[in-house]
Amino acid sequence: MPKILVIEDEGVLREEIVAWLHLEGYEAFGAADGVEGVAAAFKLRPDLIICDITMPRLDGYGVLLELHSNPATATVPFIFMTARVAHDDMRHGMSLGADDYVTKPFSLVDLLQTVESRLQRKRMQEQMYQQEIEQLQKAINEEHEQRAFKAKLVAMFSHDFRNPLSSIMSSNSLLRDYYDRMDKTSRDEHFSYIDSSVRQLIQMLDDMLLVGQMDSGNLTLKSEILNVGVFFQGVVDEFRVLYRKSHEIQFECPDSLVAVGDSRLLRQIASNLISNAVKYSPQGGEIAVTVERGDSVYSLSVADQGIGIPDEELSQLFEAFRRASNVGKVRGTGLGLAIVRQAADLHEGKVEIESQLGTGTCVCVTLPTCPGNSDAEVRKVMEESGAL
Numbered sequence: 001m002p003k004i005l006v007i008e009d010e011g012v013l014r015e016e017i018v019a020w021l022h023l024e025g026y027e028a029f030g031a032a033d034g035v036e037g038v039a040a041a042f043k044l045r046p047d048l049i050i051c052d053i054t055m056p057r058l059d060g061y062g063v064l065l066e067l068h069s070n071p072a073t074a075t076v077p078f079i080f081m082t083a084r085v086a087h088d089d090m091r092h093g094m095s096l097g098a099d100d101y102v103t104k105p106f107s108l109v110d111l112l113q114t115v116e117s118r119l120q121r122k123r124m125q126e127q128m129y130q131q132e133i134e135q136l137q138k139a140i141n142e143e144h145e146q147r148a149f150k151a152k153l154v155a156m157f158s159h160d161f162r163n164p165l166s167s168i169m170s171s172n173s174l175l176r177d178y179y180d181r182m183d184k185t186s187r188d189e190h191f192s193y194i195d196s197s198v199r200q201l202i203q204m205l206d207d208m209l210l211v212g213q214m215d216s217g218n219l220t221l222k223s224e225i226l227n228v229g230v231f232f233q234g235v236v237d238e239f240r241v242l243y244r245k246s247h248e249i250q251f252e253c254p255d256s257l258v259a260v261g262d263s264r265l266l267r268q269i270a271s272n273l274i275s276n277a278v279k280y281s282p283q284g285g286e287i288a289v290t291v292e293r294g295d296s297v298y299s300l301s302v303a304d305q306g307i308g309i310p311d312e313e314l315s316q317l318f319e320a321f322r323r324a325s326n327v328g329k330v331r332g333t334g335l336g337l338a339i340v341r342q343a344a345d346l347h348e349g350k351v352e353i354e355s356q357l358g359t360g361t362c363v364c365v366t367l368p369t370c371p372g373n374s375d376a377e378v379r380k381v382m383e384e385s386g387a388l
């Protein structure tokens with residue numbers, strides 16, 4: 001219930017106004033002069049003040065000045081009551097910052113209209129302030145989250161960079177010091193450790209750059225026309241070389257499938273999914289990478305026979321740094337699927353996961369053959385070639 005303070009030295013009028021306001025459902029209080037009025041305003045913190053101008057001890061202007069000089073009462077809507085003859089009084093009052101005035105004698109309707117319109121304006125202002133505060137709060141929270149995110153990213157990468165670096169250093173020292181005493185198989189093994197560690201480092205750097213760009217909203221689609229089969233075959237082949245001893249990676253794709261996409265992002269999608277399939281499935285496991293053609297879309301799915309993902313954790317794994325509870329000692333930053341989701345979003349595509357604990361996981365990314373936000377020139381070439 002809004003609180004209204006009536007400052008008026010004429011007792012009968014004051015009580016009449018207070019009684020009117022009570023009847024209209026306001027909580028109303030009276031003060032018999034300016035000094036009493038200022039004290040009551042500080043004590044009661046009203047939502048609105050109605051104040052006479054001519055009063056003993058402190059007049060209405062004095063009350064207004066005192067209330068405006070205090071932050072606690074400066075924004076309370078202030079309505080002057082003035083005699084019809086005293087137009088200059090009213091002007092002076094408004095120039096001091098009063099919000100409105102009513103001329104005596106006034107009817108109940110006049111007074112209520114003025115009070116209600118001022119209260120409504122106050123409510124709207126409060127709502128606006130509230131919205132501004134919420135927006136500011138949101139911006140502050142986002143800023144905090146971003147800072148925390150970046151700090152986590154830096155900590156994670158500085159930590160994870162050490163492993164491949166030490167692996168490169170130790171293989172390199174072994175090759176340098178014992179090259180002649182090693183047989184070809186162990187030399188090759190160390191060369192491929194170095195190879196895979198360097199790739200890991202490159203992948204981490206790429207991830208970090210990409211996540212940084214995604215986080216700051218600076219990542220846009222650089223579309224080009226791709227032969228989907230040739231493109232994904234290339235990515236699969238890189239993994240086949242790296243994991244030839246531990247996993248069998250099968251690849252199937254319809255011939256002559258052409259699509260528009262950002263090759264850097266598509267590579268990230270494929271390599272993150274294949275790398276997960278390798279990481280989270282046992283040695284000797286089979287991995288099936290399949291591309292299928294749909295109606296103006298195509299899908300890339302990567303299926304493994306690995307550890308699977310607990311049902312209740314599936315939906316959270318697209319958030320950065322999220323990892324399932326069953327990863328055991330397998331290392332990871334928890335960024336791969338977040339990157340996959342964002343890269344698919346940028347292509348206006350979608351990602352779905354099906355998984356069964358202890359049996360395997362299949363992640364399927366469906367992408368439009370030509371995303372709507374592709375470069376105009378690239379779209380034109382696709383249209384002219386009849387691919388669209």
Ligand code: ATP
Nearest residue numbers: 276277280308317323324332333334335336337361
């Ligand atoms: P990285 O950033 O190095 O890829 P990560 O593999 O832990 O680290 P994501 O690729 O984002 O991170 O995967 C998130 C989590 O989802 C993994 O930690 C794992 O728990 C689960 N996950 C993803 N793919 C599979 C899969 N094929 N089989 C089982 N669990 C998986």
Ligand code: MG
Nearest residue numbers: 276332336337
């Ligand atoms: Mg991963």
